Amino acid sequence: MELNAEDYAAIWLTLKLAGVTTLLLMVLCTPLAWWLAHTRSRWSGPIGAVVALPLVLPPTVIGFYLLVTLGPNGPIGQLTQALGLGQLPFTFAGLVLGSLIYSMPFTVQPLQRAFEAQGPRPLEAAASLGASPLDRFFTVALPLARPGFIAAAVLTFAHTVGEFGVVLMLGGNIPGVTRVVSVQIYDHVEAMEYGHAHLLAAGMVAFSFLVLLALNWLQPKK
DSSP states (O other): OOOOHHHHHHHHHHHHHHHHHHHHHHHHHHHHHHHHHHOOOTTHHHHHHHHHGGGTSOHHHHHHHHHHHHSTTSHHHHHHHHTTOOOOTTSHHHHHHHHHHHHHHHHHHHHHHHHHHHOSHHHHHHHHTTOOHHHHIIIIIHHHTHHHHHHHHHHHHHHHHTOOHHHHHHHOOOTTTTOOHHHHHHHHHHTTOHHHHHHHHHHHHHHHHHHHHHHHHHSOOO
């Protein structure tokens, strides 16, 4: 039993989706994680809870509300149509948007913990030497948070690879456009093609194991 062309297309689409999502979240979530780690605002609790919602909500719930919001009658859907961008559901761009929301806590939380673990002393020392806030962030905070960035990138990529409910609700099952590996496995099982499903599922198990092993190796030893 070998993988067919649709299997390879699903694998490529999954890797592409995970790569784009990880890159965007690392850029977008770094300022948010920094703010959550250092702010004393009363809004930090509610915002942190909103970021963490995908950890406890069923993926189908997130996918459903994204589908409604981005659909032709939803506020964002009407805006994208008015701007001439069309509709995002059942497109790769829609999958990316859904993945950004669904995988966000896996980026924000490791970064936030890494920033919190630094404490104030390194930044205070840099400030005493005349470093500006921006200099302190890029030359002190970011290098010290390197383990957190590695963990966030690995977890975000792996979590996006394993998505099912959100991508199925928001993207459907369009070959080469929105059909990722998890949906392809579901299709094989529906068609009773257990050999193909086994190959893809076993690959996912091996990938998940390697991710956890890599995280263990990359964690700084005390």
